Amino acid sequence: MDQLIQNSDIRALFYVSLTLLVLIGVYVGVASLLRRYGKNPRYLLPAGTVRKVAWPLILILFSLLIRLPALRTLVGLEDYAATFRKSSNLIFIFGFTWALIKLLNVVKYILIAKYDKDEADNLKARKVYTQFTILERIVIFLLVLLGMGAALMSFESIREIGVSIFASAGVAGIIIGFSAQKLIATVIAGVQIALSQPIRIDDVVIIEGEWGRVEEITLTYVIIRIWDKRCLVLPTTYFIEKPFENWTRSTTDLLGTVFLYTDYNVPFQALRDELQRIVTESEQWNGEVANIQVTDSRANYVEVRATVSADNSGKAWELRVLVREKLIAFLQKNYPESISHTRLMLKNMGEDLKAGE
Template sequence: MLDGFEWHSWLGFGVAVVIAAIAALVISAIARQIARAVGRHKEWPRILLKRARWPFRLLLFIAGLWIVLVATLDESEVRAGFEHLLLIAMIVVGSWFVCELALFGMDLSTARYRIDVADNKVARRVRTQIAILRRLVVVIAVVVAIGGVLLSFPEVRLVGASVLASAGLLSVVAGLAAQSTLANLFAGIQLAFSEAIRVDDVVVVEGEWGKIGEITLSYVVVNLWDERNLVLPCTYFTTQPFQNWTREGSALLGSVELDLDWRIAPSLMREQLAASLERTELWDQRASVLQVTDAVGGFVRVRILVTAADAPTLFDLRCYVREEMVTWVQTQHPTSIPHQRVLVDPVAVDATPDAASARPEKKSSRKHEPEPEPFVDVPSPHTGEQSNLFSGSPEAEERASMFTSAIPIQTGASDQEVEETLDRDGA
């Protein structure tokens, strides 16, 4: 393969490669010193050198190697093959270098917005958007590098026309196949710029309380309060309702409820609440309210409202207030502890056999009255059974017919005949 080349050309090529490597290191060192001199006493030179040092060196070395290849070797298939390899390396390293420069700019923007301060709404919004843009830049750089490498092959360029001709059908098929993936991708971009959630937001999802730890193009990680991680797709936050406690600000209002006895004094509880809040730094002094919100079922419900700077502080404050009020009720007003009351009916107690035997017999002041004789139904002599007024014996049936049957009256009879008929029937 090397028959068409002279050995001195290859020797010159090797020496030129070494010179190109040394030149790349020297230029890189000079650029590093310039960056440090321009950004003296600043943080950005260290971040830039950390990000772009190696891709910049490799880019300089590949460029020098290409110049050496063209200057020392004659045109041939071997030189064309080397040039193709150098072109691929230049595309890959160039994409890497551009990506690192973009990430460097994002790091500078992120460093300006701190989220470890009290009012960090803007910082959380910017950090969320930068996190999404960072991933987009990386994805775009990788796609462009792969496309550039493929287009460097002539065979691929020839196939490109037919691929573009069928791009409509392929896009439909790809869209149907990657429907959920694309939905999560666009949902992630929407979350980054709609400010529905931001990094470090306090949210309640699926009945769990936690903070937004990471937002990607496909899923969101929620760091729960007990150190678990809840991973949800981005489409969840665009299609399902959830609670965001820090969307407008981190300050929150919380409640503490107590069921106490009716003998509690709300005015004294307010004094104790004020004294307890003055002794803690958890309260942000915005609001403190004590109200009796209910008084049914034998208990008095007392609700206390307090405010704090953020959600974790509010939880600690609620626990502190609850403990202070419970201790105050136990020590200062034990009669206000909830009691179960049972009302005993004296009439029901007297009706019991034990109470009746133990109770002394009371003498009645009223005169003795004879008790009425009980009704005794006399057995019928005909049936031997007890008979009532209108049933039983034949005599009773006859009496029943006298009181229940209709009196026959002849039509056209005179008044005297009617009276005689009535008198005869009554007899």
Template sequence: MIWPLITLLAVVAATLAIGWIVDQVLQRISASHPEAPVWSLLRRCRLPLQLTVVTALLLVADPPKRILHLKDDAGAHHLVLLLLLAALGWLTVRVVAALLDAVLRRYETVTEDPARVQRVRTQIGMLRRVVSAVIVVVTIAVMLLTFTAMRSVGASLLASAGIIGIVAGIAAQSTLGNFFAGLQIAFGDTVRIGDTVVVEGQQGTVEEITLSYLVVRLWDHRRLIVPVSYFVSKPFENWTRRDPGLLAAVLLHLDPTAPVDELRAALHAHLEQHPLWDGAEWALNVTDTTPSTIVVRATMTARTPDDAAQLRFDVREHLLAHLRDEHPRALPRLRTTDS
């Protein structure tokens, strides 16, 4: 009884030692090569690596049989084998995720175009989900093949695979449609994570894209869940597909005696010291007239849709406050005399 316990303790100690050594090696490599984020990301694989090592050592040493005094070690051996396969699948998923995240981080450091970064982030996120799903399916399939009963029915399964495939395709038509729509969105560059979109009359920011649905965060922090097939079958507005910046516009209905030139100078002075204006474009023009007012439109650019919205609010308040304090008669009023 003492030797199986010693063997088990040795396996645990060896597993912990291997995990610590690999982690220290990755940490040292990461410190000496800070420009390569893959080494620090691979440290996330320590737990599945240790699980893989301990199950592999248990499979070789086979202490469960001796500890439990089993005459037939087939059950314990099979259980450890299943754990080893699951651990290998988990480790593979973690390694692939670390490599893809490293590619994304590296791309973010060498690319200044935010539109390209959003496109690559969306594509890598979708690719990670697809690869993870494939690894999980393959792992489960290999685990099932370790059962004798599953191998014996393999011939009949292959014979009926055509019929099952047709039935499954009909039953999962919507799911498969969303799956391929997700791939089309990721690599077709129609919508990306971080884009500002208008869906069914509601404006929001794309927060997450999965294989089946897309999450849009609305202005009041509600989440709109939309099937990805919507974005390949119906029209929608994407305000930031080419350029993340936007042109903000403010409309004011003023008295015809309003000093437009002075108001234009006040707008420019306000934008010069405003942190949300990107310095690219601005203008103030009289765009229309009515029997009692003129329509003045102020336009200015901002880096992001959120900045454009806040800049629009601030400019409207500033212009109205300027007119109220300096030219109160320029605000619309009801005329009751000819003077």
């Protein structure tokens, strides 16, 4: 009898050792393959792929190891077969879900690696970043939800409770729908933003009278970084329901305008020549538009609009500030009488004074 037990233990140890070696070989092989593809410039796998999927892969292999009957025999826990199988299922589900999330991160990195958000004309890059950032969160949410569902359904008692819950799902669904309609609308608005893209990451927008950039887009809210470093947090439904300005919706190129209010005797051609000199010496101007136009005239002033162009909103803002300052200084120095002022006409003043005496 002792000999049979000893042979059984040796056989179990052999099977466990063999399985362990096979699993280690699989892990080393997969890791080596990923590292080699990461170093080969012909492939797009990032260098950190092994580090990202290492622990999920270890969990998956460990779940397969503890499922072996030989392991239970070796540790003397043959009576706990159900516990081992249940633990193996849960660890496998957790590891597989984790691995899918990490692989999703790798795929996102591969797809957006060739787009650079720091370029001057980064419209395509911002579009891709926005789509994949929001869709990645949606997919991760669904993966976690499915993983939790698979884990819970592996328990018989929960599965029986689930059947009774599904029987009353109609009433429960109506109640949940009414109570969570705002949350559902917000999530749907987030998905709509990802698909239709009224805004993108790093877009320049004017919202609630504030100038800022889109810093982050989630399923439920959007963060706008205001020019003075404040953060404006808005629900995603805001961008579906309310109007706002997007300065970089179709292109990063912008036209900047500067308004001057001058007297009627202002020399327009001199202003045009001065504007051309200012923008030619400026690094912010893209060489496309520089023009002076008279856009309005009132009783006591003339509205003059200077229009200039730049490659992006930041340069456009700096160019507008520069043009405004230089044109005002030009009028102050060369044509001070052209600055807007109020005229007062005194008629027959001398006669009125004599009559008063």
